[in-house]
Amino acid sequence: MSIRHLDQLLSPRSVVVVGASNRPGSVGATVWRNLRAGTFAGPVFGVNPNRPDLDGVALSARVSDLPEAPDLAVLCTPPDTVPGLIAELGELGTRAAIVMTAGLSAAQKQAALDAARPHLLRLLGPNCLGLVSPRIGLNASFAHVDALPGDIAFVSQSGALVTAVLDWARSRRIGFSHMVSLGERADVDFGDLLDHFASDPHTRAILLYMESIESPRKFMSAARAAARNKPVIVVKAGRAGKGLQAAASHTGALAGSDVVIDAAIRRAGMLRVDTLQDLFMAAETLAHFRGNPQRGLTLMTNGGGAGVMAADAAALAGVDLPPLSEALRGKLDAVLPPTWSRGNPVDIIGDAPVERYTATLRALLDDPETGTVLFMHAPTAIVRSEDIARACAPLAREAAGRLMSSWLGDAGVAEARRIFEGAGVAGYDTPEEAVRAFSMLARYASNQAMLTEAPTASEAGPADRAAARAIVEAALAAGRDMLDELEAKAVLQAYGIPVVPTDAVGPSAGEAVAAAASIGYPVALKILSPDISHKSDVGGVVLALADAAALRQAADQMLARVRSVKPSARITGFTVQAMVSRPHAQELIVGASVDPVFGPVILFGQGGTAVEVMADRAIGLPPLNRVLARELVAGTRVARLLAGYRDHAPARMDAICDVLVTVSQMLADLPELAELDINPLLADSDGVIALDARLRVTAAASAGTSRFAIPPYPAELAETWAWQGRQLLVRPIRPEDEARHLAFAGQLAPEDIRLRFFSTRRELPRSELARLVQIDYDREMAFVVLEAQPDGTQRTLGVVRAVADPDNVEAEFAIILAAELQGHGLGLRLLDKMVAYLRGHGTQRLVALVLRENTGMRELAVNGGFVLDEAGSDRDVYRYVLDLR
Incomplete structure (x- = not known):
């Protein structure tokens, strides 16, 4: 409710x-x-x-x-x-x-x-x-x-x-x-x-x-x-599940599975953990480190064993241990014995006195390249653990957001733990636990970064949407839900995804030979049947046919094989396509399906016939942009191969990401799209090309932006206004408006800021500024006024904002304009645009809280049809209400 x-x-x-x-x-x-x-x-x-x-x-x-x-x-x-x-x-x-x-x-x-x-x-x-x-x-x-x-x-x-x-x-x-x-x-x-x-x-x-x-x-x-x-x-x-259901596509088999929920948790900026112990450890860790995620971890220890254990845990968790700079090694040489490790982990040797601990910790914390420092100590008879903790506590207190600790042992280090805890340092029972906590920080920081992305539903390249829709509608009109290979590839072509040239012929070897003569050898031959989705499963694919004789023999044998394996299948013919020779290309899969809970989802991973066996895949929620697409790719093992190795040049990552963004766009444009597999999608340094595709549609319209779990950027609300001889662009705000928004706030008069924010402020904190431009379009709307500048940039001249309660009953409204635009009626026009939007969104009331001395805003409210709510007002702040029903 x-x-x-x-x-x-x-x-x-x-x-x-x-x-x-x-x-x-x-x-x-x-x-x-x-x-x-x-x-x-x-x-x-x-x-x-x-x-x-x-x-x-x-x-x-x-x-x-x-x-x-x-x-x-x-x-x-x-x-x-x-x-x-x-x-x-x-x-x-x-x-x-x-x-x-x-x-x-x-x-x-x-x-x-x-x-x-x-x-x-x-x-x-x-x-x-x-x-x-x-x-x-x-x-x-x-x-x-x-x-x-x-x-x-x-x-x-x-x-x-x-x-x-x-x-x-x-x-x-x-x-x-x-x-x-x-x-x-x-x-x-x-x-x-x-x-x-x-x-x-x-x-x-x-x-x-x-x-x-x-x-x-x-x-x-x-x-x-x-x-x-x-x-x-x-x-x-339910992470393990009971196995995947049968589906027409590899991606469709994931519908309702745990990986979709995992994708939703990541996209929402939350952190998922596996155990209750990790749940509370993560809460404690994030309390110490939230807002200060460090990429690398530097290990400091008085025992080589603890350092090795921590380093092993870091390798398994994918945590980076940055090398020490020459300057830092020089500082440590001056305070450590000659036998110290001279690397990360930093082993200060078991006989270390208190002074060695403080000098080493100070040197590590003074160097920002060390990232977060994990302080490890095993008790010895040489110096008491609590004496070390007391000496290091002042340094620890100053850098608590960059320091983790693991005091190994129990009663002998209890007081040391208490001292570090009092200094605000996150403490862990074992080095492995500390490293696991740090890896959670890295995942959390990555998930939080995804919150700043607000992709539109139309960031893909130019598309012939009418052509794609005609293909889908023709299949549905014919009573079919599976597009044949040529139709599926034609939809991809309509959206600008490169596909290998393919011809469809009847079920005779002669027609296949004629098509191959036109395409040129070598060719691939595939069975064409509305009842066969995974052609290789029934022997319906033969590759690298070099001449007519080989093609003729393959066609006859394929027909016999398929009729034996699947006698009930309707066989309409073959597809003949050119063999693509890209020896250094990786086989990928890009897919889409509709999850019963979260709606449309997108899959990326290692492709080919062994896609289920490899199980190297990542799931994302649309809408996607290139940033989110790269994050999706990075969640797979094949990403390391795509980065290049030995004589394999790096694949064109932008081309791969553009396919993912395009599939996201297809899910928005084609509500009938139920399942899609592009497998294999070849990717190398020259770009991408789709060798095969399968596409299932449904008249039930299961996709479309209305089914997206995350509403896309509403680009359709943008308008260009001619205003007193100036051309103004009015559109919904986006995260990339942050720099312009900061410049806009910096140009406002202190009195304007006081009237808008009810306080005098010199500048907006970074966290608050980010929140103003990173909005949830399902609950909030902000329209910015932009004007093109001679140097090609855009300048923010104003913003109108409304934030609704979670019930969408009441939204609070505010507006602020550059001084040059005040008093000329632009505020009322912006208010009208916001009112029209909120009415369409089903909001019931619009409220403005106005300081008593803000006569301009009070006049705007009255001219906009607002009524003073005397019961909700006080001596200093007036409450104006506009009924939108």
Whole structure:
């Protein structure tokens, strides 16, 4: 639904347990005991028609008998009672309920939702463990232990896992701002809670345990918004799966698989980990290093063994250990004995006194090329570990964001660990654990970088969309869902993807020979059948036929073979194509399919007939641009071969990326596209060429931008305005506008900045500036006004912005223009454009918060049809509202 009334759910002022009991082992008794045993300061009411009191607290026989409307109700009653109780609670004024009850039928769940909807009453569950909010002492769950207070929000699809995590975290003194068991997610889901916790000042990091995802665009918008504000870390069950289903294409076989969810998590800027231990380790690591990801790791140790262990772990994790510069080696030569390692790892030798530790650490931290430093220490009898820690602590405190530590041992290094922890240094039990944490940082930084990309749905090269659509529509009109090879290649050609010349002929050897004479030998021969998708599986492909005799023999044998292997297949003929001789080319696969949850997805990997065996592939979500396409390619092993080796020159990466971007565009333009495989796509230093393609379509229109989990850049909203003799481009903002936006802000008068931001600021912080240009077009819109300059660049002259709440009920509006454009009516025209957009987007109200002395903005609001909301205004800030319905 939304984030409405989630504050009453997560931070209620009063609670009622409906079904409160003292029956041992019952849910009602456990919840009542947990609520009463905590430090929750608000009133706790109980409802039970069969007893007047419980533990000295008077109970109500019915919900309607309660002395006041509680913020939160916890329902521990039979399934058939739940819809009626929700209706009563809504009438009373309660706005949040936890349905502990299991076993609700689909009809009962729907009845409960129908009862809640008129009151916007939020439902958590059913069949859930409940929630815990330690900051306010609330334990509205039937967990066996309470949670410690902290700043981590944990949301789990599994109630059993919540109890396990509570046990595990309590023993390690890990605290939580909230712990929430979602249960069956009839109403409150991951997207709702991500939206809430993204702006919760008491939550530093958000941890999720997921088994499945619904409402993908809502989830992706919420996840991307939350990941901009704080670390979001995911454990997703089901990574192994039960195998892939049969499909017409290799890519289609991945629909619904875990790799698609993995791609969504990466694209949303979150971090996925494999275990609960990694979940909390990642949260702690990101708390120390967020905003300062270092590419390389320099190892410092007093024992060669620890250094070797860390270096081995780094090699396995793909973590770079940068070499030491000559200047740094010179500094270390001056403070280390001659037998030191003179490389990375930096082994300072086991007899190191305190002074050697501090001098080495200072030298490493003074050199930015060392990246992050991992400080490792094994205890010795020569010097106490805590003395080393105290001496290094001042250096550690100054560089906590570049320092990791691993004090090897237990009781002998406990005080040293405590000292470094007090200095703000992330600590790990083993070197391998520290390296694993650093590799998480690298993955997280890469995923965060993907958040800055806002590709349009039309970044591919010129395309003959009409020709491609005609081919698709003709196949559907003929009752076919599989395009034949020539049709599939014709669609690729329409989009500018190079294909090998191919002719289709009837099922006779003579026709194949005639076609080959026109093309020129050597040729490849393939069977042509609407019932055969993977031709090589039935012996339907023969390569490098050198002359007519070989071709004639191959054709006859192929017909006999295919009719024997697949007698029911309709054979319409052969395709004859020129053999492509590119001996240094790599065989790739580029594909597309429609995932049942996340919609259109794109595949890239090593191609050829052994594509399933190699399983070297990466999945991405459209829309793609070249940056995202390169990231997709980099996620495969074949990427290293494409970079070149020995006598193989590097492949033309731009050509490969352009194919991926073009496929992304095809998914946007052709909603009927259900599955596509280009396999093999040959790639070398000369570019790319598609040797084979298969394409399945469906009249159900399963692709298209409306099915994209991430909305593309809305290029269609751009306009050119003639304005008082000037040509202005008005278009949605993009991440690459950052530099122009910074220059624009720098030219604004201090008073204009104060009136817009309600404070005087000399400059915008980099993080805030990035947030202004990297927007989610599903929830926010900003139109920039640009003017071309004589040097060919563009200058930003103004921006109008509206940010909607997650329910798209109300959007807050703001506008700022360069001084030269103020007072001439351009602001009203920009407002009209934003109003038209929001109306089309279904937003109900537009709100402007205006400082009392901002007479220009107040006049604009009145001229734009806004009405002053006197109840929502105060002496300094006026609230204007425009009803868009």
